[in-house]
Amino acid sequence: MTRESSGDADRSHVLLRPMVCTVVGMAGNLLLTVGKFIIGFVANSASLVADGAHSFSDLASDVGVVIALKAGARLPTATTPTAITTTRRSAPWRPPCCCW
Secondary structure: OOOOOOHHHHHHHHHHHHHHHHHHHHHHHHHHHHHHHHHHHHOOOHHHHHHHHHHHHHHHHHHHHHHHHHHHOOOOOOOOOOHHHHHHHHHHHHHHHHHO
């Protein structure tokens, strides 16, 4: 099988490890967000509610990372031969700019 005809099947290993790490981090951030909000409201603690909001922004950043990983793993096509390099260069800046 040649490199051109293999498609995304041969590139699945490129996406797997970063995606697993990001999804595990997202699960942790989701648990932290929900836990901090609930405990903060029950305990009437403004600092825990604010920390829950910060954990939510981390979760939103993780969603941006997942989108960037999927976009960066795509192979170039005949119609968009340079889109892959543009995505890889611009993707790391998207989550911080969205949260800022």
